[in-house]
Amino acid sequence: MDSRTSNSSYPTALAPSAEISSQPGTVISRPVELPAGARSLEVLCAKCKLRETCLSGGLPAEDLARVENIVFARRRVKRNEHLFDAGDEFRCIYAVLTGFFKTSLGDSEGRDQVTGFFMDGELLGMDGLGSGCYKDSAIALEDSDVCAMPYSLIEGVARQVPSLQHRLHAVLAREIVRGHGIMMLLGSMSAEERLAAFLINLSKRLLQRGYSGSSFVLRMTRDEIGSYLGLKLETVSRLFSAFHRDGLIEVQQKQVSIVDIKGLERLLAPRN
Amino acid sequence: MDSRTSNSSYPTALAPSAEISSQPGTVISRPVELPAGARSLEVLCAKCKLRETCLSGGLPAEDLARVENIVFARRRVKRNEHLFDAGDEFRCIYAVLTGFFKTSLGDSEGRDQVTGFFMDGELLGMDGLGSGCYKDSAIALEDSDVCAMPYSLIEGVARQVPSLQHRLHAVLAREIVRGHGIMMLLGSMSAEERLAAFLINLSKRLLQRGYSGSSFVLRMTRDEIGSYLGLKLETVSRLFSAFHRDGLIEVQQKQVSIVDIKGLERLLAPRN
DNA sequence: CGAGGTGTTGAGATTTGTCAACCTACGTGG
DNA sequence: CCACGTAGGTTGACAAATCTCAACACCTCG
Numbered sequence: 180m181d182s183r184t185s186n187s188s189y190p191t192a193l194a195p196s197a198e199i200s201s202q203p204g205t206v207i208s209r210p211v212e213l214p215a216g217a218r219s220l221e222v223l224c225a226k227c228k229l230r231e232t233c234l235s236g237g238l239p240a241e242d243l244a245r246v247e248n249i250v251f252a253r254r255r256v257k258r259n260e261h262l263f264d265a266g267d268e269f270r271c272i273y274a275v276l277t278g279f280f281k282t283s284l285g286d287s288e289g290r291d292q293v294t295g296f297f298m299d300g301e302l303l304g305m306d307g308l309g310s311g312c313y314k315d316s317a318i319a320l321e322d323s324d325v326c327a328m329p330y331s332l333i334e335g336v337a338r339q340v341p342s343l344q345h346r347l348h349a350v351l352a353r354e355i356v357r358g359h360g361i362m363m364l365l366g367s368m369s370a371e372e373r374l375a376a377f378l379i380n381l382s383k384r385l386l387q388r389g390y391s392g393s394s395f396v397l398r399m400t401r402d403e404i405g406s407y408l409g410l411k412l413e414t415v416s417r418l419f420s421a422f423h424r425d426g427l428i429e430v431q432q433k434q435v436s437i438v439d440i441k442g443l444e445r446l447l448a449p450r451n
Numbered sequence: 452m453d454s455r456t457s458n459s460s461y462p463t464a465l466a467p468s469a470e471i472s473s474q475p476g477t478v479i480s481r482p483v484e485l486p487a488g489a490r491s492l493e494v495l496c497a498k499c500k501l502r503e504t505c506l507s508g509g510l511p512a513e514d515l516a517r518v519e520n521i522v523f524a525r526r527r528v529k530r531n532e533h534l535f536d537a538g539d540e541f542r543c544i545y546a547v548l549t550g551f552f553k554t555s556l557g558d559s560e561g562r563d564q565v566t567g568f569f570m571d572g573e574l575l576g577m578d579g580l581g582s583g584c585y586k587d588s589a590i591a592l593e594d595s596d597v598c599a600m601p602y603s604l605i606e607g608v609a610r611q612v613p614s615l616q617h618r619l620h621a622v623l624a625r626e627i628v629r630g631h632g633i634m635m636l637l638g639s640m641s642a643e644e645r646l647a648a649f650l651i652n653l654s655k656r657l658l659q660r661g662y663s664g665s666s667f668v669l670r671m672t673r674d675e676i677g678s679y680l681g682l683k684l685e686t687v688s689r690l691f692s693a694f695h696r697d698g699l700i701e702v703q704q705k706q707v708s709i710v711d712i713k714g715l716e717r718l719l720a721p722r723n
Numbered sequence: 724c725g726a727g728g729t730g731t732t733g734a735g736a737t738t739t740g741t742c743a744a745c746c747t748a749c750g751t752g753g
Numbered sequence: 754c755c756a757c758g759t760a761g762g763t764t765g766a767c768a769a770a771t772c773t774c775a776a777c778a779c780c781t782c783g
Contacts, residue, residue, distance in 0.1 A: 284632075284634070286635060287720075290635060292631075292634055293638075294635075305627060306624055306628050306631065308620045309617065309618075309620050309622070309625065310625075314631065334617070334620075338611075338613065338616065344616075345606070347620075348580045348606075348619075349580060349582065350581070351580070351581075351623040352577060352579070352582065352623070355577060356578050358629075358630025358631065358633070359586065359630065361630070362633055362634070363562060363564040363566075365637035365681055366680070367563070367678075367681070400728090401729075409638035411771075411772055411773080412729090412730080413730090413732085413773080413774095414770090414772075416730060416731055417731080417771095419731090432779075448559075448560045641739095642738075642739070672760090672761060673763095674762095682739080682740090683740055684761090685741080685742095688762060688763055689763080692763070704747075725782105725783095726781100726783090727782095728779105728780090729778100729781095730777100730779070731776100732778095734774090735774090736772080738769105738772080739768105739769085739771085740770080741766100741769085742766090742767085742768095743765090744763100745765105746762075746763070747762070747763090748761080748762095749758105749759090749760085749761095750758095751757090751758085752756095752757095753754100753756085
């Protein structure tokens with residue numbers, strides 16, 4: 180069973196998406212084909228609780244109907260399945276409906292870097308824009324559902340709906356800024372500061388989504404956290420233990436409770 | 452005198468821009484005001500040698516004229532001047548015509564991180580899109596000229612010229628991908644590998660622009676390189692010396708010659 | 724119930740940072 | 754045009770942070 184459901188701090192807020200057909204046969208693990216004109220009638224951005232972070236966020240009601248035409252289909256992605264891989268042809272931007280993803284980047288020398296973790300409402304695949312193929316891989320860390328938004332449709336609607344055009348630019352810029360934040364994290368912060376920042380960020384994003392920000396289950400391994408933070412898994416593990424010892428958090432494997440968020444925040448401000 | 456001109460490897464290829472008025476009085480160091488309709492008649496993307504990396508890159512000839520309307524004005528930025536600062540109202544995306552910039556990001560705790568170096572043809576300010584203000588600061592590392600492209604105009608033209616819309620998305624995505632590359636650099640590479648990657652990258656970009664890729668003058672200090680690479684300036688300095696000792700490069704202060712590019716590339720591939 | 728993936732912890736090695744001294748180059752102003 | 758001041762660069766000795774290797778514990782899933 181999905182470990183999320185064993186954590187009482189997660190509400191079942193996303194029930195609507197439970198109607199998605201989940202028979203194995205309908206699971207499409209490579210980019211969907213796009214029979215022009217077809218689309219899932221179940222998708223209604225106007226009723227989606229995740230709209231604020233998603234592409235439709237902040238759009239005036241009168242434009243929403245147009246934008247809903249973009250959402251071609253939902254797609255179920257099982258744990259460890261790849262939503263897309265680096266090098267796959269770029270067709271869609273995806274919005275996470277439920278679940279949790281990592282994106283990672285490999286280089287020719289065998290290095291592997293986790294470039295982000297994505298939860299409900301967040302967008303995946305924007306790096307594929309313009310070049311024809313995705314530059315990193317998106318992998319589900321738990322069974323997940325996504326909305327697939329074909330770029331060909333986004334382009335067309337964006338030309339006709341300025342609010343969407345503007346919004347698209349905003350989410351692209353947000354991704355650029357996110358990158359800059361990680362550069363600061365990796366370039367200017369100690370291991371301790373990085374992990375504190377990571378936990379605080381995770382906590383905030385969970386809270387925004389109506390989950391508990393103080394008690395949650397990590398969806399990723401120590402190794403994945405380490406890759407993301409530029410640390411070895413042992414260092415991450417030791418820091419979890421140290422934070423626990425110092426009364427900042429409770430940890431037991433993937434279950435984390437933040438006991439003293441102020442204390443974590445103080446770790447980020449050693450200067451002054 | 453500008454140190455670039457003392458380096459014979461730099462051609463004077465960008466002569467046309469030398470006509471820009473450079474009396475102190477015309478130097479505008481804050482974002483230009485935008486008297487609607489006005490624009491510099493000297494700007495002709497069609498004739499610009501930097502078009503390939505710039506916003507107008509790859510556009511069909513018939514669309515270029517429309518796009519040229521976007522370029523509102525050139526602006527001269529003196530060494531150490533700020534093209535924009537984090538928090539300034541976002542109005543324009545800038546293309547570097549001549550010169551060299553760094554972008555850097557400060558946080559509330561006084562950390563400071565260089566997020567990029569930008570040379571001719573490269574674009575600055577895209578992180579300001581959507582949020583109304585720039586998120587980082589752009590500082591000229593030598594006297595520079597930029598093209599200012601007001602976002603309000605870009606938006607309008609992009610709606611009417613699909614090729615520009617597509618191109619805009621592509622350059623935004625390119626910036627996202629650049630960020631991912633730096634994450635890999637900072638998260639997965641040793642100090643030695645980072646500096647080697649930095650030099651190789653610089654060399655490639657200079658070569659693309661018709662400069663020498665093997666002999667060049669660094670525009671930034673060791674401290675700025677260090678910030679960008681997540682290293683201390685002493686470490687950067689030691690590595691330069693070590694590369695010199697190993698016969699990979701010649702260094703004397705800011706003057707660098709790459710002697711053995713293959714050797715540098717080998718440093719990036721220690722695995723195998 | 725066993726296997727394999729994941730997490731923890733220790734000891735010691737290595738890399739990188741810190742502090743300090745000194746050197747070099749460049750721009751400014753006399 | 755030179756002298757000086759200052760920012761930037763180099764190098765050494767040492768300290769500290771992080772990694773490596775290794776052993777073992779835990780947990781989940783089949």
